Amino acid sequence: MIPQSNLRLRLRAALMVVMLLVLAASAHAADDESSEQVPAASVTTRSVRKYAVPAISLVRDDGKVVSLPDEMNDGRPILLNFIFTTCGSICPLMSSVFGQFERRLGADADKVHLMSISIDPEQDTPARLREYARKFHAGLQWQHYTGTPTASIAAQRAFDVYRGGKMSHNVVTLMRAAPDKPWLRIEGFVTADDLVHDYRKLLASR
C-alpha cells in the first residue's frame, strides 16, 4: 500500500478510538442531572490495599458500645471515611457525597454499610454525631462512630489515615466488597457518581 492511504487508515483508526472514548465518557456522565459546567476536577488516586481491622471497641451513634470487626464483618460491602463534626470544609463535603451516594443507590442502598469514624472523639459524642448525621440525611445503613482517643487513633492507624491530628487530616474514602476482599482506597475528593461507579465495579468483581 502507498504511504498516504496508510496514513489515512491510521487517522481513521485514531478517530474511531477517540469517538469510542468520548462515548464511554458520556456513558458515565449519563446520570449527571446538572447542566452546569463542572469546575476543576479533583485529583484522585485509587489503589488496592489490605488492612487488618483492629479488635477495638467503638461507641456507635445510637450509644451502643460495639466491636469494630463485628461492625465490618456482617457480610455487607462497606464504605468508610473519617470525619469530625466541627470540621468546616473537608468533612461536610465528604459526608454530603456519602449522602448523595445513598440516594443514587436507591433501593440497593440497604445492602451497603456506610461507616464514618470520628477523629475528634472526645468532642464528638453520640448525640453530636446524630446531629451531624441528620444534616446529611443519613439513612439507617450509615452509622457514625466515636470512642476513646486511643480507639480512634487505632482505627485511623489501621487504615493509614492517621496524620498526627485532626487539623492535618486528608481526604480518603475506603471501600470493600466483602469481609475477605481487599480494600479500594480512594485519595482525594470523589463525586457521588464516581463512587457509585467504583462501588458497582467492586461488587461485580466480587
Add this chain to the structure above:
Amino acid sequence: MSAWRIVVADVGLLAALALAGRATAASADGAGQSIYLRGVLGSGAPLEGIREAGAVTTGVDAACVNCHQRSGLGSLEGNLSIPPVTGEYLFHSRTQAGEAVLPYVESLHGNRDPYTDATLARAIREGLDSEGRPLSYLMPRYALGDEDMASLIGFLKRLSVRQVPGVTDTVLHFATIVTPDADPLKRRGMLDVLEHFFAQKNLIPLKPSPRMLTSGKTQYSKSMYMANRHWQLHVWELTGPAATWRAQLDKHLAAEPVYAVLSGLAGSNWAPVHEFCEQNAVPCLFPNVEVPVVAERDFYSMYFSKGVLLESDLIARAILGSDDRPAAGAVEQVYRAGDSGEAAAKALAAQLKGHGVKVHSTVLAAGAQRHGVTSALRTAARRKDARGQALVLWLRPPDIAVLGDVPAGAATVYLSGLMGGLEKSPLPAGWREHAVMTYPFDLPGKRGVRLDYPLGWFSVRRIPLVAEQVQTDTFLACSLLADVLNRMADNFARPYLIEQLQGLLEHRVITGYYPRLTLASNQRFASKGGYVVHFRDPGGTALVAEGDWIVP
C-alpha cells in the same frame, strides 16, 4: 485614630454577630457580613452554594466562614490549602523584589493577577480566578444578586486589618483580669507566674540579629524584628459588685488597649468578663475559672475545662447511670450561697429533674459559721425521702474539714474535687468509705511527666508553689500564647490568633494537669472529661479511679 476605627468596626461586627443563628433580613450594609458568617442573604433567604455534580449546600453550611475562617485568612487542612480572601490579599499586585509584602499566611495563592471587583464577582459566581483559571472544586459557586455581591465584597475589604489594637511596632499589650472575689492565694500564685514569664520573654533584645539586617524592606527582616516585640502585662483588678464590672472593663480597655486577655482569675462569676471579650472581639485565653460561660458558638473565649459544670455533668451521669435508671431517687445538694457550688448545683438539678429524681438543696449563707454544715446535714437527714438519697457536697476544704458524722441513711456522697481540694481534700476518715470525688484532671500518678517542665521552670525561678493547678494552668496559657505568636509571624488579626491556637493545641505534649487538649471551631473547652475517684485510705492523698476517663 485608625485603631479606634478598627475597635468600633469590630464592636459593630460583634454586635451584629450577637444575632447569630437567626435568619433575619439584613440591611444592605450588613448583608455582606451575614452572607460571610451565617449564610444568610440580604433578603433573609439562605445562601446557596453549588459544587460539581449538583451538590448543594445551604444556609450556615454554605457560609464562607466555614473554610475561609472568621479572620478571612483561610487555613491549611491536611494537604488542602484554603486561601485568604481579605481585601489586601485579593487585590494586591504580584509581589516584586524589594517591595513591602503582605504578612505571611500559609495558604497564600499569590501567583496570579490581582482581582478587581468584577473578576471577584465572577470568581464567586462562576468559579474562575483573576486570570480565568478554574478555582478548586472545593469552592462552591454562589448565584448572588448585585446588591448582595457588592455588600460581600465590601465586607471582604473591611476584613483587612491594618492596625490591631494592643500591637505596636515594638510592644504587644496583654491584660490579665482578676475579679474581687478571687482567692488571694491563687491570685498571688498566678501573678507570680505571669510576671516571671513576661520578664523572661522580654530578655531577648528588640534589635534583629546582625545577619538579618538588610535594606529593611524585605519580608524576612521585618519578621525577625517583629518576633522580638516586648510583652507588656496590664493587671486589671475589678472591684465592687459584678453589675459594675463591665463598665470598669470598658474603661480599662479604653485607657489601655490590649491585644488579648491572658489567663486571669475569678471567684464564682466570670460572665461579665466573657461577655466583655466577646463583644469587643478580644481573645480571652484560658482564664482560671471554676464556672466558665458555656457558649460553644461564641468565638473569642477559650477555657481549659468546664470546671464545676463538668463535675455536675459527671455526677449526673453517675447518678442516672448509662441505662437511665437512677441510682438514687432523691438528691440533696449542699453549697454556700454565692460560691461556685451554686451554679454547679443549679446545673445538676436541671439535669436530674427531667429524669424523675427529686433534688433538694441546703444552702449555707456566705459567711456563716462552719458548724452550719453539720447541722444542715442533720436537718436534711431527717427529711421524709432521706433514706437512700445521694448527697452532693459543693464545699471547700474549711467546710469539709469540720464535717461531723456521716448522716444516717445516706447512700453515696459526691464531692466536688475542684472545690474540695482534690487529693488534698481534708475529708474525714468516716466519710471516705461513702464518698466519691469528681476529678476533672489527670490523676496525680499519671500527670507527673507533663508537669515536670512547668514545675522545674517555677523551681529555677524560686516561684512559691501556692496553688499548683492554677499556676501550672497559667504557665500553660502563657506558653501556648508564645508558641502561637511565633507561628503567626507578622499577622496579628485577632480572629487569626484564635484560629491558629485551635490548630496548634492538639500537638502539644506538655499539657499540665490535663491528659489532652484539643479545640476546633465551635469548641471552647480544650479538655473534655474527668475521673470519678475515691480515697484509698482513711487518711492521706492516695486515690483510686472508679473506671476510665469519662467524657460526659
